Structures are given as C-alpha cells and as structure tokens.
Amino acid sequence: MTAIEKISNLADGGRFDASDRMDYSKVDALGQGTKYDICASTASSRDVSGAGGIGDVLRGGLCHSFTPDGRCVSLFKTLYTNSCSHQCNYCPNGAGCQKKTTKYAYEPEELAQITLALYKGNYIEGLFLSSGIGGNEDVTQEKMLEAVELLRKKYLFNGYIHLKILPGASDDHIKHAMSLADRVSINLETVSESYMKELSPTKDYRNDILQKQRTIRDLSRKTRLPAGQTTQMVVGAVGETDKEIFQRCVYEYNEMQLKRVYYSVFTPIEGTAFQNLEKQPLWREHRLYQTDWLYRVYNLPRKEIEIAFDDAGFLPDMDPKMAIARQTLDSPVDPNTAEYDELLRVPGIGPVSAERIILARGNKKITKSRELAALGVRINRAKAFLEINGWRDATLMRWLT
Ligand code: SF4
Known part of the structure; x- marks a missing residue:
C-alpha cells in the first residue's frame, strides 16, 4: 500500500x-x-x-x-x-x-x-x-x-x-x-x-x-x-x-550557497516526449551522492574528486572514494602516524573514525585491525590501504608488485 x-x-x-x-x-x-x-x-x-x-x-x-x-x-x-x-x-x-x-x-x-x-x-x-x-x-x-x-x-x-x-x-x-x-x-x-x-x-x-x-x-x-x-x-x-553534473553542483554549493543538491535518476514515463529514452541505472544517482558527500562533508578538493570520473566524464559503478584511493594512494597508510587528512582518504575511514583514531593512538599504539574496527573503521574496505604495526594486507602487496 x-x-x-x-x-x-x-x-x-x-x-x-x-x-x-x-x-x-x-x-x-x-x-x-x-x-x-x-x-x-x-x-x-x-x-x-x-x-x-x-x-x-x-x-x-x-x-x-x-x-x-x-x-x-x-x-x-x-x-x-x-x-x-x-x-x-x-x-x-x-x-x-x-x-x-x-x-x-x-x-x-x-x-x-x-x-x-x-x-x-x-x-x-x-x-x-x-x-x-x-x-x-x-x-x-x-x-x-x-x-x-x-x-x-x-x-x-x-x-x-x-x-x-x-x-x-x-x-x-x-x-x-x-x-x-x-x-x-x-x-x-x-x-x-x-x-x-x-x-x-x-x-x-x-x-x-x-x-x-x-x-x-x-x-x-x-x-x-x-x-x-x-x-x-x-x-x-x-x-x-x-562530471558536468558534479561541477555544476560544486558551483551551486559555492556560489548559490545551497545546503543540499538532490539527484533524481531519469526514468522514462509513458506519454512524455522522453518515453522511449533509456532508463538510467539507480547506481548512477547513488555514485553522484557519494561524490557530493566527498565534496560537502569530507571537504576533498574538486580536482581530487574528479579523479574518480572516467575519460568520458562518467562515474563507474564503484565507490568514488575507492576509485580515488586506488589511483592516488601508492603506499600504505600507518594509522599510528598518519595525519587526519591522510586517514580520511583511506576507504572505510570517515571523518568520525579518523578523529577517533587520532584520539585513541594518543593513549596506546594501534596494533590490530580489530582495534580500528572498534573505532568505526570498515576494516574490509580499509585494510588494503593500511600498514598496521608492520603488517600489510596481501591485496596491497599485489598492487605494488
Ligand atoms: S512540466 Fe511543470 S510540473 Fe513538470 S517538471 Fe516542468 S515545471 Fe515542473
């Protein structure tokens, strides 16, 4: 109903x-x-x-x-x-x-x-x-x-x-x-x-x-x-x-001082002039929300977020933060020494968990991935980009060789 x-x-x-x-x-x-x-x-x-x-x-x-x-x-x-x-x-x-x-x-x-x-x-x-x-x-x-x-x-x-x-x-x-x-x-x-x-x-x-x-x-x-x-x-x-949508939204946030942009993926409706156009996949809307979030909440620079777009200006069906990390993080991040901005760029670590890591390591060295998980880190996403107490994930090693 x-x-x-x-x-x-x-x-x-x-x-x-x-x-x-x-x-x-x-x-x-x-x-x-x-x-x-x-x-x-x-x-x-x-x-x-x-x-x-x-x-x-x-x-x-x-x-x-x-x-x-x-x-x-x-x-x-x-x-x-x-x-x-x-x-x-x-x-x-x-x-x-x-x-x-x-x-x-x-x-x-x-x-x-x-x-x-x-x-x-x-x-x-x-x-x-x-x-x-x-x-x-x-x-x-x-x-x-x-x-x-x-x-x-x-x-x-x-x-x-x-x-x-x-x-x-x-x-x-x-x-x-x-x-x-x-x-x-x-x-x-x-x-x-x-x-x-x-x-x-x-x-x-x-x-x-x-x-x-x-x-x-x-x-x-x-x-x-x-x-x-x-x-x-x-x-x-x-x-x-x-990419054109993203750039327009950046303009909207900066110049028009908008609080939010909402995205509505195109769906053809019977009787309209566009009824025979292709329905766009819902994930396209979702990926745009993710780039919007990276810009608005993470405060990542526009140019850095644009790394996630392909040459034709489209987002692949992949978390844009993951796409950016794969292209920019060329060595593992140590959660015991990394700056806030470095932690924030690791997939699976958000602004809240990055702050928690910095607070937690002031008291005690982080030695296990489960300690990061307890701080809110999504460890399955993050582990390929981390070096914890000298330990690196095999996935990362595969990328580096
Ligand atoms: S046709 Fe009218 S109601 Fe529909 S989107 Fe345009 S302005 Fe809005």
Whole structure:
C-alpha cells in the first residue's frame, strides 16, 4: 500500500477528519505527482525490488527530511496542482504529455486542513509542498503561500515546511515564502542553458531559475531560512555527463550557497516526449551522492574528486572514494602516524573514525585491525590501504608488485 493510499484509507475509516469535502482521488493524484520530486536521499541505492518497495523514495505522499537540528521528520509530500503549462519533456504533469490525466488543485484552506489533520493524527510532522505551475506561476505560487500562511498564522502550525519556489516566481513571493518556510528550493534540473533547451524548451534557465536562486541566496543574508536552500537535478535525461553534473553542483554549493543538491535518476514515463529514452541505472544517482558527500562533508578538493570520473566524464559503478584511493594512494597508510587528512582518504575511514583514531593512538599504539574496527573503521574496505604495526594486507602487496 502506498503512503498516500494509507492516508486516504485512514481518512476513509474516520481515523482522521480532514474535511467533509475531502476528495481522496485528489489527495492520491497530487501525492503521486511528487514522486520524482526528491527532498531526501534516504532510499537504498540497491535496486532491490524496483519502485514500490518499502522505503522507496519514489513513492509519493510521504517522505522524510532532516530538520536544522538534525531530527528526521515525516512530511506530507504533495503537489498543490498537477496542472502545468510548461513542457518539460520528462514530466507527466507537463502540457506536452500525451497521456491525459485528471487535473486537480487544492484550495489553500483545504490543503491547510488536511495537513493539520494528518499532523494531529501523528502521521506527519511537516509539509513538503511542490506544484506544477498551473496556468500562471504567480497565481499558483500565491495560493501555495496562502496555504502555508494559513498553517503558520491561523492554525499556529510550528512543524517543518519545505516549500518549492516555482520557476519564474516573483521576488516578493520568494521573500514571502522565506518568511514562512524552513527550507525553500527551486529545481535546477540540469547543468546548463543548452541542456535545459532539450529538457524543457519552455523554461528560461538563466532568468527563471538561476536568477531566482541568487535572489534566495541574497535574501537569506537578511531573512532567516533555518534549513536553507536546496535544489534537484534530473540525472541522465539529456546526455549530460556525471562530471558536468558534479561541477555544476560544486558551483551551486559555492556560489548559490545551497545546503543540499538532490539527484533524481531519469526514468522514462509513458506519454512524455522522453518515453522511449533509456532508463538510467539507480547506481548512477547513488555514485553522484557519494561524490557530493566527498565534496560537502569530507571537504576533498574538486580536482581530487574528479579523479574518480572516467575519460568520458562518467562515474563507474564503484565507490568514488575507492576509485580515488586506488589511483592516488601508492603506499600504505600507518594509522599510528598518519595525519587526519591522510586517514580520511583511506576507504572505510570517515571523518568520525579518523578523529577517533587520532584520539585513541594518543593513549596506546594501534596494533590490530580489530582495534580500528572498534573505532568505526570498515576494516574490509580499509585494510588494503593500511600498514598496521608492520603488517600489510596481501591485496596491497599485489598492487605494488
Ligand atoms: S515545471 Fe516542468 S517538471 Fe515542473 S510540473 Fe511543470 S512540466 Fe513538470
């Protein structure tokens, strides 16, 4: 059962009373409409059961996110409307989609009441509100804002809210959104103006998206936005390489001061202009998340991470940290003497375990791999790159000869 079906069933069974006028097909359609809008990277990278398994972020209706203080919260994830006048070639909500579906839109009060009812029933802790642009981005953005304002001001809802900024939204609407939401995001989708022309001929990459990101960045210096600005990239729809995506994301982190970039691997959808394009493997998304992590959390230099890409600019289906280590670590690392930065480059050792090693060896020399394992090192990955108390793994010796 999908999350959104569960919500509808709960409502149907009278276990929460959202509204007398509640239309379950609408709740279902607008929940399902968000399934390619990613606001968390919590699903397994293994394609274990295909879309629809437990924990799959491709499900619409509910998702999880992390608040600024680190809590993981469940969010009611919905579109305001699944009607859209843009023609994004991959999107089932777009005006160009040949598969006709019923179009729905909430009223602000209706959406506020459903969110509240779900919150009071302890099914959710917050709201992720995205949308098609309907016929006009200003009108739809205004209604989305009205719903969020009702939640905040009329119903005094203090839960977490992630609010989408629609492409082309006015600066006043952006400012208003930032005064109400914890996090705002505008979907970048691709790496350049020319790729955007292929992906969505109706979107103006520079003015409707990049300029809006800059507005959010500049306003967030004056208006508090607790969980910051994020964005989303569609991976592999129009032939952009992983390296181009990575480089664009580095720009986004540095210049736009984004908190996170989310990656959504391209999946062809019936009726769209891209329905016959090849589905991209889920591992591609996962490898991009790993390079993102190396840049954002490990603080590895961009040039060093780029060692992981092949000559054509793609990541192999291999942990990028392992790929970099194999090309750069030419002698084993001694955990008793290595600097923090050296330890951090060993696969299986992260920032936390590197710090623990440095603390632990201050008291006593590390002589066994199991001592490293107790400090959180993933020893099976790390051992080929280590020399512990004079002992080297045979795998490493094979590489050196
Ligand atoms: S803007 Fe593009 S991706 Fe967003 S709902 Fe409209 S058609 Fe879909």
